Amino acid sequence: MQTAFVTGITGQDGGYLAERLVGEGWQVHGLVHSPDHARAELMERTPEVVLHEGDLGDASRLSAVLDEVRPSEIYNLGGISSVALSWQAPVLTAAVNGLGAAGLLEAAWSLQERHGAQVRVAHASSAEIFGAPAVSPQDENTPIRPHTPYGASKAFAHHLVDVYRRRGLFATACILYNHESPRRPETFVTRKITLAAARIAHGAQQTLALGNLDARRDWGWAPDYVDGLIRAIRHDEAQDYVLATGISHSVRDFVEAAFTHAGIADWTQWVEVEAALTRLGDAVEQRGDATRAGAMLGWTPSASFEDVVHRMVDADLARV
Numbered sequence: 519m520q521t522a523f524v525t526g527i528t529g530q531d532g533g534y535l536a537e538r539l540v541g542e543g544w545q546v547h548g549l550v551h552s553p554d555h556a557r558a559e560l561m562e563r564t565p566e567v568v569l570h571e572g573d574l575g576d577a578s579r580l581s582a583v584l585d586e587v588r589p590s591e592i593y594n595l596g597g598i599s600s601v602a603l604s605w606q607a608p609v610l611t612a613a614v615n616g617l618g619a620a621g622l623l624e625a626a627w628s629l630q631e632r633h634g635a636q637v638r639v640a641h642a643s644s645a646e647i648f649g650a651p652a653v654s655p656q657d658e659n660t661p662i663r664p665h666t667p668y669g670a671s672k673a674f675a676h677h678l679v680d681v682y683r684r685r686g687l688f689a690t691a692c693i694l695y696n697h698e699s700p701r702r703p704e705t706f707v708t709r710k711i712t713l714a715a716a717r718i719a720h721g722a723q724q725t726l727a728l729g730n731l732d733a734r735r736d737w738g739w740a741p742d743y744v745d746g747l748i749r750a751i752r753h754d755e756a757q758d759y760v761l762a763t764g765i766s767h768s769v770r771d772f773v774e775a776a777f778t779h780a781g782i783a784d785w786t787q788w789v790e791v792e793a794a795l796t797r798l799g800d801a802v803e804q805r806g807d808a809t810r811a812g813a814m815l816g817w818t819p820s821a822s823f824e825d826v827v828h829r830m831v832d833a834d835l836a837r838v
């Protein structure tokens with residue numbers, strides 16, 4: 519049986535990845551740091567998964583777990599995922615996202631050296647490494663110039679994947695643009711909006727406070743990005759890939775589509791713009807060019823912007 523190890527397994531992408539790998543007959547191990555709701559949900563959906571207590575920032579623990587599990591595929595999805603929070607916790611963000619990736623790459627490389635069996639790593643990189651890009655769409659050659667502590671931590675990890683690749687590790691970094699699903703936490707604007715639309719439609723909420731409505735993001739369907747990571751780690755050659763739909767929409771577009779789908783005629787009556795929610799260093803537009811992933815991995819996004827919005831609103835209407 520083939521064995522995979524996943525950091526961030528209790529997150530949105532970790533859950534979809536665990537389902538895919540378990541479905542393919544893999545033994546899946548994951549790193550978790552505290553018992554919580556997300557962990558219970560993961561174990562309900564995929565009881566086959568084996569969890570190991572540990573923190574991504576604890577390199578020696580990570581190395582010990584990898585020695586025990588001896589995976590052939592490692593997916594690094596863990597870390598601090600909130601760009602906004604990274605301004606409040608820059609040191610923690612650097613430690614977990616930056617040093618955590620360093621510890622994982624080193625542990626993977628050392629495991630491969632000691633046992634002589636190939637270990638492959640797929641790292642979830644982020645469009646935030648490009649900061650406020652001067653060109654749109656961005657691709658694998660766009661200059662890396664982050665504007666936030668989150669982006670800087672992901673940029674360090676991104677560069678390190680290349681360093682270890684040159685050292686002889688099969689390591690791929692997938693530059694993931696925003697990818698959403700009904701499993702997104704409310705800290706992300708999409709889920710905040712779809713949950714509010716469902717609650718407002720049911721008379722359970724009066725207002726929705728948002729930050730910058732003009733920010734444009736390239737929103738895709740999360741399981742597609744997990745599929746991209748799997749294709750990248752199993753390709754003949756270790757490369758970096760942008761995974762994106764190539765189409766951007768504004769936060770305003772997202773609100774309008776979600777409220778309309780929830781049956782609310784005039785969204786403007788319910789939405790308030792709150793200055794405190796506007797972010798420092800927020801890119802005007804992030805839009806990715808996934809030509810390389812298309813050509814080399816045969817990857818294409820399966821869902822449109824409307825599909826993503828409708829699926830999320832439908833799930834929240836059912837929940838509320």
Ligand code: GDP
Nearest residue numbers: 601705706707708727728729730733795797800
């Ligand atoms: P991110 O791109 O990974 O940080 O994903 P988010 O969903 O958190 O943010 C996407 C965009 O929505 C960013 O440009 C935010 O500035 C913008 N945005 C506007 N209002 C809000 C809000 O109330 N919450 C969040 N999370 N983002 C907001």
